[in-house]
Amino acid sequence: MVSDAYPRPFDERRQAGLERGGVLGLDPLLLGAALGLIGFSLFTLKAVTGGDVPHDPYFYVVRQAIYGVLGVALMLAIARVDYSRFRELRVGLYTAMMGSIILVLLLGQATRGSRRWIELPFFTFQPSELGKVLLITALAGFAIDRGRRVNERQQTARLMLMGFVPALIVFLQPDLGTAVTYVVITLAILFVVGVRWTHFALLGALLAVAVTAVLAIAPAVGHPVLKGYQQERLTSFLNPSSDPRDATYQIDQSLIAIGSGGKVGRGADSTQTENGFVPDRTTDFIFSVVGERFGFVGAAFVLSLYALLIWRALRIMTLSKNLYGSLIAGAIAAMFMCQVLVNIGVAIGIMPVTGIPLPLMSFGGSSVVVTLMAVGLLQSIYVQARLTSKSRADLLR
Amino acid sequence: MFGERERPLMPAQFALRVAILSGFALVMFSIIFFRLWYLQVLSGDKYLKQAKNNQVREITVRAPRGEILDRQGHVLVDNRTALALQLDPTRLPRSHRRRAQEFARLGQVIGMSPDQISKQLHEQTKELPANPVTLRRDVAYDLVYYLRENQAAYPGVDVQRVYVRNYPDGSLGAQIFGYVREVTENQLKEPRYQGLIPGDQVGQSGVENTYDNVLRGTNGLTRVQVDAAGQPTGGVLSETQAKAGDNLLLSIDAPVQQAGEAALNSFSTPGAFVAMNVQDGEILGLGSSPTFDPSIFTKPVISPSTYRQLTSQTTGAPLTDRAIQGLYPTGSTFKPITAMAALESGVMTPSTTIVDGGSFTEGGITLHNAGGGAYGALQLPQALQVSSDVFFYNVGAMLSREGNDAQQKWAADLGIGHPTGIDLPGEVAGLLPTPAWRNKLYKQAQSPDSPGGTSIVPGDPTDRPWTEGDNVNLAIGQGDLQADPLQMAVAYASIANGGDVVRPHVGLEVQDPRGGVVQEINPGPQRHLDINPQYRQAILDGIHMAAQSAGGTSYQVFGNFPIPMAGKTGTAQRPGQADQSWYVALAPYPNPQIVVAATIEQGGFGVEAAAPVARQILDAYYNTHKQAAKSAGGKVPSQGSIQAGPAAGAAGNPY
Incomplete structure (x- = not known):
């Protein structure tokens, strides 16, 4: 039944791609990239936070390691499950995502401030992070449901709405960075599922109008949509000299940190990230730490691990046994690309300051665990494709 | 097996979109890679220099002025340390709005208006923009504790120990000593005050002024490594000690x-x-x-009423x-x-x-003796x-x-x-x-x-x-x-x-x-x-x-x-x-x-x-001399400047 297999044009190469099978039939390169990033994260955190908590030089390292172990366990569990089953749960997954982010929004309003976390007995949990994988699995399922009518304008609009509404809710929490990720996920699924170019053009125009409205028109008429600091961050990127202490200051200090790292890094002599010139050095600006401590060599190494991760995601997208898998893999690849581009882009001064974690590198349980869950989904797609091709090969033999 | 609905795409179109996505990733990594190359390999030295400048702060260590003593070595003027409330301009918020808010908060606790604080900041940082600005001296300890506890709300506010003139005998000799104030902008242009920086104290009158170069001393300079908050991280890069001013012995006999x-x-x-x-x-x-x-x-600020009291004719212009x-x-x-x-x-x-x-x-005018009479x-x-x-x-x-x-x-x-x-x-x-x-x-x-x-x-x-x-x-x-x-x-x-x-x-x-x-x-x-x-x-x-x-x-x-x-x-x-x-x-x-x-x-x-x-x-003069002679030789002086006069016995005076 060759006609059932998808996508056919890549069959031979697909076959070749699946020949390699590591532990438990997982994609060894993907696994290596993920573990390599986690390991490098621990290494970096150890170097930079050794003196942060008195009498506990491993405070950050131990926690990040626990998150990593938890994430790897979840990754392995998900890899053993056939991801196709998630498609049947799409309504439940979507409801769970919406429910949790709305809950956070309501709790946040109760405390009259920015709130992204839910306090759990063991750690604080950030539902909008988990929402990323929930959104990917649910939205990919909905996209296939209506696959037959994929070129219809109505279909595009529905998917957009399903993706943009949670994005808006997350944005209101307020969490601009995650909201951007949601938008990118939605666009990636629309893109991979085959939405018409004209629709994309229209969408692009719409986004341009929205951004202009939020940044320029709304504040001008007295109803600012962005919180003060968000506006400041975004516009300071456009006018570098307007407020040196806050947003541009952060970029400047991050640039000095990374630049001063030179070819091989300053190691223990680091001062920019060591003495607090660079803010959020364990989370949003962890790449500045890598740049200063380990120099171009270290930064390029991290970058190559991300290249490997994203290449494998794109490759698995083509290996997938079905469209659902391709959509998930494409969305995850786009999500990783978005996060890497925005996070590193901010650190090297080519992006406006937006708080977004660097996958697997930034300290933080929610982000690490969820990223590893996404890797688990990719592994599941890989494993299933491999099983399928194996059984097909057995049949043909 | 997945049904017919699983194959909606034209495979060619799917391939194109995967290629576009991959192309996007390639462009992204290329941009990041070359940007890193530019920052780290090509501009590394420039940024390294900036990073090193970033972490050095020069702290002026002010020298205590010399003491003023009387001819016997009795201390007339010395120094005491006082707690001075200072602003570090480099650590104040840059945003005007936030700075104004901080000044308003600070003004309330120290009893100055935000305008006064801004004025002091402006005036005292004209010459050296990064120099600390003294707002008040002799601040009370409870205020110091309050500011320390709420440091986060008052970035750039410091309490420093500074030297202040101390007068053990109160107003004794005030006219001779004169007083010490911060060097003025005009004085800084004079050759005799060369090398001073704003905030230095100089004698403005009396011997404090005449012998200012003797009493003043030399400021020390400590270059320390600091973090982004300006807090020292422990590394002292170089240090020149402050040199206390010389003491001035006056001919005054207290x-x-x-x-x-x-x-x-x-x-x-x-x-x-x-x-x-x-x-x-x-x-x-x-x-x-x-x-x-x-x-x-x-005091860093002298009220107009105090100044009027010191100079007005009605008070005898002290x-x-x-x-x-x-x-x-x-x-x-x-x-x-x-x-x-x-x-x-x-x-x-x-x-x-x-x-x-x-x-x-004389000339038609007749003058008399003051008390009348004729001698x-x-x-x-x-x-x-x-x-x-x-x-x-x-x-x-x-x-x-x-x-x-x-x-x-x-x-x-x-x-x-x-x-x-x-x-x-x-x-x-x-x-x-x-x-x-x-x-x-x-x-x-x-x-x-x-x-x-x-x-x-x-x-x-x-x-x-x-x-x-x-x-x-x-x-x-x-x-x-x-x-x-x-x-x-x-x-x-x-x-x-x-x-x-x-x-x-x-x-x-x-x-x-x-x-x-x-x-x-x-x-x-x-x-x-x-x-x-x-x-x-x-x-x-x-x-x-x-x-x-x-x-x-x-x-x-x-x-x-x-x-x-x-x-x-x-x-x-x-x-x-x-x-x-x-x-x-x-x-x-x-x-x-x-x-x-x-x-x-x-x-x-x-x-x-x-x-x-x-x-x-x-x-008083002869009393001291007699005592000095007594302690020196145990003998009542019998010659030289202290000769008992003919009236001594008659008056029964103890001299």
């Missing part, structure tokens, strides 16, 4: 100074005194009343040092100067006899003893006719009418009236170009040309004469020491902080006058009798003084107020070591106010 100030304070009207070594011009005591509390100037800035006629204390001029110019001799008939007529035939010593005005009116007239301006020449030579050159800032010249001076002014007043045109204002010093009457008035220290106690002390000292016109000085020695002598201050006399010893003796005899012989003008004050001495009273008439009391004393007679000049505004006759002031100062 007990003499104390006695003088106490004596002045017993009068409700202003006054001044000078006690000086006759031989070398060392000032033993110098004071002016009313005085002020110099610690007022240790900042004015009347000993060197008073402008007074001196009354009869001027007579020895007149006598010296008359003797040296040859218009009379010590034995020239003039009959005091009780009055003197009969007088020679110079007796004339000085009783302070005969008529005698000196005649001398003045003789000098005018035959003296060829000797009166003015000798008065000027003895130091009247120009600054004595004392090492205190702000000394005035005074006025020694001469024919040339008055005639010139009169000529100017007559000229049509003058403000009043050709009309003459009666009573104005310019209302008429010089006449003999001016000289007659000058002979007894009246008329247009304006002198201060220091000038009188110098004139008397010059006569007493045989012609050395001393240069008075309060600085005696510069010592390093460990007490080693760095420099001795001994300026030497201004000039030497050839004085006939006989004439000197006649004058000293006269004023010795004035003080210690029955019938002398100050016998009632000094008759029982245990040390033989000489002294001359003065009662100066000033328009619009009661007579000013003057006294100048020389002790011991006949070879004086100390001269004391005192004056009390509106104090009445010389013997009523100024003479008792001089007596108390001399008491």
Whole structure:
């Protein structure tokens, strides 16, 4: 039944791609990239936070390691499950995502401030992070449901709405960075599922109008949509000299940190990230730490691990046994690309300051665990494709 | 198997989209890679330099000023540490809005308006933008604790220990010491303040000003490694120690100074005194009343009302040092100067006899002795003893006719009418009236170009040309004469020491902080006058009798003084107020070591106010010397400066 297999044009190469099978039939390169990033994260955190908590030089390292172990366990569990089953749960997954982010929004309003976390007995949990994988699995399922009518304008609009509404809710929490990720996920699924170019053009125009409205028109008429600091961050990127202490200051200090790292890094002599010139050095600006401590060599190494991760995601997208898998893999690849581009882009001064974690590198349980869950989904797609091709090969033999 | 609905895509289109996505990833990684290459490999050195600059902060360590000691080593002025509230401009929020909010919060807790804080910040950072700005000194501990606890709400607010002048004896010597304030913008441009930075303290008056370069010390500089919050991270990159200023030993004798100030304070009207070594011009005591509390100037801000109180005429302008800035006629204390001029110019001799008939007529005006009465035939010593005005009116007239301006020449030579050159800032010249001076002014007043045109204002010093009457008035220290106690002390000292016109000085020695002598201050006399010893003796005899012989003008004050001495009273008439009391004393007679000049505004006759002031100062002077001699040798001095006089036994005085 060759006609059932998808996508056919890549069959031979697909076959070749699946020949390699590591532990438990997982994609060894993907696994290596993920573990390599986690390991490098621990290494970096150890170097930079050794003196942060008195009498506990491993405070950050131990926690990040626990998150990593938890994430790897979840990754392995998900890899053993056939991801196709998630498609049947799409309504439940979507409801769970919406429910949790709305809950956070309501709790946040109760405390009259920015709130992204839910306090759990063991750690604080950030539902909008988990929402990323929930959104990917649910939205990919909905996209296939209506696959037959994929070129219809109505279909595009529905998917957009399903993706943009949670994005808006997350944005209101307020969490601009995650909201951007949601938008990118939605666009990636629309893109991979085959939405018409004209629709994309229209969408692009719409986004341009929205951004202009939020940044320029709304504040001008007295109803600012962005919180003060968000506006400041975004516009300071456009006018570098307007407020040196806050947003541009952060970029400047991050640039000095990374630049001063030179070819091989300053190691223990680091001062920019060591003495607090660079803010959020364990989370949003962890790449500045890598740049200063380990120099171009270290930064390029991290970058190559991300290249490997994203290449494998794109490759698995083509290996997938079905469209659902391709959509998930494409969305995850786009999500990783978005996060890497925005996070590193901010650190090297080519992006406006937006708080977004660097996958697997930034300290933080929610982000690490969820990223590893996404890797688990990719592994599941890989494993299933491999099983399928194996059984097909057995049949043909 | 997945059904038909699983294959919606044209495979070619799917491939295209995967390719686009991959292309996007490739572009993204390329941009990041080349940007990193540019930042780290190509611009690495530039950023490394910036990173190193980022972490260095230069901290000025201010040097404590040297101490000011009296001649015995008694501390008159030292330093104490005070808590100063400072703003570090580099750590203040950059956003105007947030900065204004912080100033509003801070203003509330320290009692300043946000505008005042901004003004201070602006003014004190004009020259060095990163220098800390002192808002308040001597802040209370509870405020310090509050600010420490709420540090996050007050970025850039620091509490530093700073050195502040301390005056253990309160207002004692305030006029001599002067005060210390932050160097002003204009002062920074002067060569003598080269190398100072805003915020440095410099002496603004008194010896603090004269000897500022000695007392000031050298700031230290510590370059430390700091974090983004400006907090030191432990690494001191380089350090130059602050070098404390040298100590200044004054010639002031604290007990003499104390006695003088106490004596002045017993009068409700202003006054001044000078006690000086006759031989070398060392000032033993110098004071002016009313005085002020110099610690007022240790506050960073002085309120306008306080400043008005220090300078206003109604409060007696406490900042004015009347000993060197008073402008007074001196009354009869001027007579020895007149006598010296008359003797040296040859218009009379010590034995020239003039009959005091009780009055003197000159130009149609008849003048009498101050106390009325007539003293009969007088020679110079007796004339000085009783302070005969008529005698000196005649001398003045003789000098005018035959003296060829000797009166003015000798008065000027003895130091009247120009600054004595004392090492205190702000000394005035005074006025020694001469024919040339008055005639010139009169000529100017007559000229049509003058403000009043050709009309003459009666009573104005310019209302008429010089006449003999001016000289007659000058002979007894009246008329247009304006002198201060220091000038009188110098004139008397010059006569007493045989012609050395001393240069008075309060600085005696510069010592390093460990007490080693760095420099001795001994300026030497201004000039030497050839004085006939006989004439000197006649004058000293006269004023010795004035003080210690029955019938002398100050016998009632000094008759029982245990040390033989000489002294001359003065009662100066000033328009619009009661007579000013003057006294100048020389002790011991006949070879004086100390001269004391005192004056009390509106104090009445010389013997009523100024003479008792001089007596108390001399008491203190001999008391200390006796004790010093006792502790040194255990023997009551029997020679030299401390000779028991004839009156000692009679008065039963403990000297």
